[in-house]
Amino acid sequence: MDSLQSSSNIIATNPITFQNQKIYFSYSKSQHLHSSKKGSGAQTPTSPSNILLCSILTPIFPISTSTLYTIMSPYGRVLRIVIFQKKGLQAFVEFESPYSAWVAKEALNGQDIYTGSCTLQIDYARVATLNVKQNDDKTYDYTSEHPGFSLPSYSPFPQPGAPGVHPAQLDPTYAKPAGPYMMMGQQAATTMGIPPYGMYSAAPGAMGIEPPSQTVIMVHRLADSVTSDQLFNLFCLYGNVIKIKMLQGAKSGAMVQMGDGIQADTAIHCLNGASIFGQRLSVFHSKHPAISESDKTKDFTDSPLNRFTKGGLGSYKNIYKPSATLYFINVPTSFTEKDLTHLFINTGTHAPNTIKFFPPSGPKLMGLIEFSDVKWATEALMILYHITKQQQQQQQQQQQSPGV
Structure with missing residues (x-):
């Protein structure tokens, strides 16, 4: 108590300031300081850590390990990335140092990867380590040797301003003259020469990621019976379809040209591996920049x-991977569940398990149709999308997410 009283007297007569701010001290009601349990391996979300938990809100565009690495690597050496689905789309990003993680968190939290979507919500993770078993678009370990991939070389004892040394790798206690450690993350990043990603309003790619530019897609393993119109019915759910060219012979399939690279990437992400008409689709980028005119091109x-x-992001809100549930609109009010079931059967598709009409709110009906298999729902959509029947009435269907 004597030493506390002496300290209080000294502080009262000689105030302590830090960065032009006066620091105040007072007695606490707590009698002891309690440390956290040892060996638990867990950290509170607000404790500095070298692993960040990133929640991607409104993820209407595909997010891969490559996407996150491009965003995070300017703030320090990224060791591992793990993307998973728990409370929506989330990812763990492990940095080499807690300081790099702190700068990345302060600079990127709340920013959009693509303008108006894929918003980053960042906190410190409660895990101590990340285990990565394979390198792909969901998990990646950047510390091991990979063909065709090289990590930037960092000196174990970096010197401020040394060529080739990333500023975010500097130990904040070592580079005291620069003083960025005591600044807010965005200010620190700017001071150290790191671009303040996400602060600019631009087209998709505002965080420094170049928007995909490849618009032509190859579709392999198509059934011979599939037409260009049916293929359009499937791909138009993921973007504007410009042209479709049906291929024949040994490489039976098709080429699909989308409106832009993001739409092409979205279609590939959602449709690669989908099963339709007894075939499992292989969907990937084509080396061709555009589809040329021919008698096989529509x-x-x-x-x-x-x-x-119409532009904007409104159209992207209902983008889903194929599921067993279809959403329909613009059905005449005279239609019953039996009429819709017969419509599917008469066009050669499978009968649905369940049909649910929404309460009428206008001259047309809308609702949900559930099939017992995803491939049957996909086939029905390809055949019946925008079908015209009974005085040009239309039944439009589009994919909905599972469980709706």
Whole structure:
């Protein structure tokens, strides 16, 4: 108590300031300091850690380990990334040092990866280590040797301003003259020469990621019976379809040209591996920049069924991978569940298990149709999307997420 009283007297007569701010001291009601349990391996979300938990809000565009590495690596050496689905789309990003993680968190938290979507919500993770068993678009270990991939070389004892040394790797206690450690993360990043990603309003790619530019997609393993119109019905759910060219022979399949690279990437992400008409699709980028005109090419540029023509992000809100549930609209009020079931059967598709009409709110009906298999729902959508029947009435269907 004597030493406390002496300290209080000294502070009262000689105030302590830090960065032009006066620091105040007072007695606490706590009688003891309690440390956290040892050996638990867990940290509170607010404790500095070298592992960040990133929640991606409104993830209407595909997010891969490559995407996150591009965003995070300017703030320090990234060791591992693990993407998973728990409370929505989330990811662990492990940095080499807690300081790099802190700068990245302060600079990127709340920013959009793509303008208006894929918003980052960042906190410190409660895990101590990340285990990565394979390198792909969901998990990646950047500390091991990989063909064709090289990590930047960092000196174990970096010197401020040394060529080739990333500023975020500097130990904040070592580089005291620079003083960025005591600044807010965005200010520290700017001071150290790191671009303040996410602060600019631009087209998709505002965080420094170049928007995908490849618009032509290859679709292999198509059934011979599939037509260009049916393929359009499937791909137009993920973007504007410009052209489709049906291929024949040994490479039976098709080429699909989308409106832009993001739409092409979205279609690949959602449709690669989908099963339709007894075949498992292989969907990937083509080396061709565009589809040339030929007797096998059909132009859909001016099709009224392209629903991404207005721009903005509203059209992207209902993008889902194929599921067993379809959403339908614009059905005549005279239609019953039996009429819809017969419509599916008469067009050669499978009968649905369940049909649910929403309460009428206008001259047309809408609702949900559930099939027992995802591939049957996909086939029905390809055949019946925008079908015209009974005085040009339309039944439009689009994929909905599982469980709806």
